[in-house]
Amino acid sequence: MRDNLKQKRDWILLGIILLIAILLLSIFPDRKGPVINTLWDYFIEMMLILPAVMIILGLFAVWVSKETVVKYLGKTSGLKGIILAIILGALPTGPLYIAFPIAVTLLKKGAKISNIIVFLSAWACIKIPQEMVELQFLGPQFMLLRLSLTIIFVIIMAVFIEKMIEWSENRVATMAS
Amino acid sequence: MNITAVTINGIAVTGLLIAFSKDKDKAIKSLKIAGKSFVGMLPMVFVIIIIIGLLLGFVSATQISRFVGEQSGMVGILLVGMVGAVLHIPALLSFPLAASLLEKGASVSAIAAFITTLTMIxxxxxPLEIKELGRKMALLRNGISFVIAILIALIMEAIL
Incomplete structure (x- = not known):
């Protein structure tokens, strides 16, 4: 239902953009050549990888269930937990809003806050298919550097948020007693 | 076809072969999911490609670099980071867009900031994140992510 609505909206957006493009190109016919060349180049480049990326996505969606993620992430902690959180978050298993309920389940099961933050952030921005497309379009140097910086900073952020939340909870606890 | 595309397709085909040998029903199910997400993404793919085409055909390199290039400096990075945080386009499609902007003189830092805020925030x-995980955790994660994205952008600019 929600997907249908989004689909419709996307097609309408495409229609509007297409109309603008046709209008612009009929006013400036000399730009037609370069614009269509660029369109074609990017289209080919997308089509070379997008179907494959989608297949990898589909395979993971079916083979790695939410239960698997919860099972592995609920118990581990420390460095091992953080690494596992990155790997499980990076698996191509769906959009971010699917990760929230998983995170809640994990919290209830007593997983560390830092692990949850790492997991959510990895889910949002270290997805394997994303990295593949980034590699294709922006090159190995850009992709690898951004990936390693992201991992480092996400871990720092996760530990920081955990300390902040623990600190504020302790303060509430001492004020109550 | 470049090495990256060959590798990705190789992985997909190998994965499919393993999937079919293990469990045919599950393999077909994942193919169906793949097909559905591919078709679902198509209109946005065309939208982004047309935007790239118009961008490269009509906007000059000097104009692009004034807004997201070296001249735009810190203000440019912050602005692009904010645009990335608010925009809601599939991350997969932000990379070709980013590549086209880089080609036209955008700075590495602006591009890195854009992609990082787009994906992280x-x-x-x-609202859903707040509802599920609580205000404190959600706001902290998204807020600090913005700072991180800017830091990553600045470090990447310095290194690349």
Missing amino acids: GTITL
Whole structure:
């Protein structure tokens, strides 16, 4: 239902953009050549990888269930937990809003806050298919550097948020007693 | 076809072969999911490609670099970071867009900031994140993510 609505909206957006493009190109016919060349180049480049990326996505969606993620992430902690959180978050298993309920389940099961933050952030921005497309379009140097910086900073952020939340909870606890 | 595309397709084909040998029903199910997400993404793919085409055909390199190039400096990075945080386009499609901007003189820092905030921060999913994980955790994660994105952008600019 929600997907249908989004689909419709996307097609309408495409229609509007297409109309603008046709209008612009009929006013400036000399730009037609370069614009269509660029369109074609990017289209080919997308089509070379997008179907494959989608297949990898589909395979993971079916083979790695939410239960698997919860099972592995609920118990581990420390460095091992953080690494596992990155790997499980990076698996191509769906959009971010699917990760929230998983995170809640994990919290209830007593997983560390830092692990949850790492997991959510990895889910949002270290997805394997994303990295593949980034590699294709922006090159190995850009992709690898951004990936390693992201991992480092996400871990720092996760530990920081955990300390902040623990600190504020302790303060509430001492004020109550 | 470049090495990256060959590798990705190789992985997909190998994965499919293994999947079919293990469990045919599950393999077909994943193919169906793949097909559905591919078709679902198509209109946005065309939208982004047309935007790239118009961008490269009509906007000059000097104009692009004035807004997201070296001249735009810190203000440019912050601005692009904010645009990335608010925009809601599939991350997969932000990379060709980023590549086209880089080609036209955008700075590495602006591009890195854009991609990082776009993927890390979800303004549209924020209400849901607050509801599920609580205000404190959601706001901290998204807020600090913005700072991180800017830091990553600046470090990348310095290194690349």
